[in-house]
Amino acid sequence: MVHPADDVRPPTMADVAREAGVSHQTVSRVLSDHPNVRAATREQVTLAIERLGYRRNSAARALVTRRTRTLGVIAVNTALYGPASTLTGLEEAAREQGYLVSTVSLRTGEGQGLKDAIDHLASWGVEGVVAITPQRSHVQALAELDAPFPVVTVEGGHQLDLPGVSLDQELGARMVTEHLLAAGHGNVWHVAGPDDWLESEARTAGWRTVLEESGIRPPRVLTGDWSPLSGYRAGQELAGLALARRGTTPVTAVFVANDQMALGVLRALREGGIRTPGQVAVAGFDDIPEAEFFPPPLTTVRQDFAAIGRRSIGLLVDHIEGRARKAEHLLVEPQLIMRASTRPSNES
Amino acid sequence: MVHPADDVRPPTMADVAREAGVSHQTVSRVLSDHPNVRAATREQVTLAIERLGYRRNSAARALVTRRTRTLGVIAVNTALYGPASTLTGLEEAAREQGYLVSTVSLRTGEGQGLKDAIDHLASWGVEGVVAITPQRSHVQALAELDAPFPVVTVEGGHQLDLPGVSLDQELGARMVTEHLLAAGHGNVWHVAGPDDWLESEARTAGWRTVLEESGIRPPRVLTGDWSPLSGYRAGQELAGLALARRGTTPVTAVFVANDQMALGVLRALREGGIRTPGQVAVAGFDDIPEAEFFPPPLTTVRQDFAAIGRRSIGLLVDHIEGRARKAEHLLVEPQLIMRASTRPSNES
């Protein structure tokens, strides 16, 4: 027993054609903005479409045109501020260009997950994929997968021959380090992110370069895992060094590779009775919304995530529509945000 | 001039059928796990599929089955921790059930944006939509749009007849308030979220109820906009009240409606020379990753965003597949996380 209402099917192009007294092809022409349709006919059709509440069937269209106009996004760790913001930028840009965006979120980026994600998206016929895969191993895995559509990476570095968009992490790190040196610090310590991450590597590289260019021997690098807790641990170690004042490079300035870890560092310093920025200046990276309200407000590097999203969609669409062939890599400029945590104070 | 390589089309079911020496229908049966296929035939087909690298065309499939197996997600403010985490949970759950998830992110939830978003998704034939629309006006707009597919809300309240999933915000607020009263505070102040938000309303309601049940007259509610800055401003006001000690309810405990604002409150109190929790206890809501590292670590309410995502997909799929008819509303239980910011201290 079928309820009659369950049987009503949405109107088709043929229904509209009948309603408007034209052929289905004319309806199609109106919908695709074909120039050679008389104004009067066009209006008839438009009216009929409205009366029936007609909507073009995307599956039928995709079948015949072989274009799904769907893009995939693979993102690891979408709950973090950076990837989440990039996602928004991506989606908006894609929508403007008439594409649908389908997202696959992975908790961790181990190889199988990536492969499955690509597979999942491929089976729905996406025309291209943006991969927000900040770890070297992900990018490696991605390059080896050899997907049947273009793949653009975000923060994927440019050593592999996948096209991509990144913030100029190294420049950002240089800006922070130079800012700290300019404020009169004789050296700058560094709390880095985890090893496998391209962002950590670039930030560390930028920091190291500036020091070396200034003839300063970079102190030992402390490493965290982006979490506030790991920053806290690093901060405890730095607090110990700052108080001991023996043998090692004096700790007066610290460049922490992201804001969350900087939060932990600040807490550890405070607990160690060390004033910021009075005794030790601290700078972060990312400019999360909370950074302005840290104790003290954090000097950091702002990333224009929306721009990164927009440009990666641009690049992907260029590849899909055959306008780009090479593995181009775009860099987005960072912005240094100076706040109290590195403010030169009166005390020496 | 067409490059020959541009002309190779992906293999079709007919190609596989020829390769395996069967009819295309048998191939279809193998792919849909139809029971009545001889094991040997099945293997022939599987082998042929593998040899050709065949992949079922989802558009053709959707055309004939009238099922796109695609779900839409509309989210306002995806860059926030809560929505972003929910999104991950949603996407995983949908993927497990064999659905593709397409996301539309809106910066603000004004009416036209929502309508366009629904339209965008509808034109791609989504079978249902999960709307992460925490503002009353969004839900209202959504209910009025009358979409051609089921819509499930997340944090959308249950006064309207849309099915939905929410955290039990009111219970969370009760837990915090009771915790503060149990710690010996005579009253609890409240910094609420913006007016139009259902979450603010529920949190304020929970707080108020507990106070009234205990025969305590609730003090005036301060209002913020979820941002650390607005919390900072509210905190300045509270600091003033705490120091003045005249006329008003003494300020010894504050329940802030989210963790970001709590960060601002903590800073303002600290700047006012007020110790937390010594003089004023502070609690938040959300348990963002940073909360554990606030000065001091913040007592807050944890939301199981993954569970919320999972259950909303469950609800949506039930509606799509006709298993549910009513506008059911599910509640997810919150968890109180006790930390130093509300710890009873030695001082009176």
Add this chain to the structure above:
DNA sequence: CACGCTGTTGTGAGCGCTAACAATCAACCT
């Protein structure tokens, strides 16, 4: 006035798949 041209509309085929039905064959029952 025959011809070609351009603008406008219609006709037919087919994209790749699934659903319904038909056909075949072996096994089983009476």
Add this chain to the structure above:
DNA sequence: AGGTTGATTGTTAGCGCTCACAACAGCGTG
């Protein structure tokens, strides 16, 4: 043995759309 069943496979007809092409009008040109 003849008929009936059930398992396995093949055949056919669309799903709703776009593309290629045909048809036809109205116009100017030699």
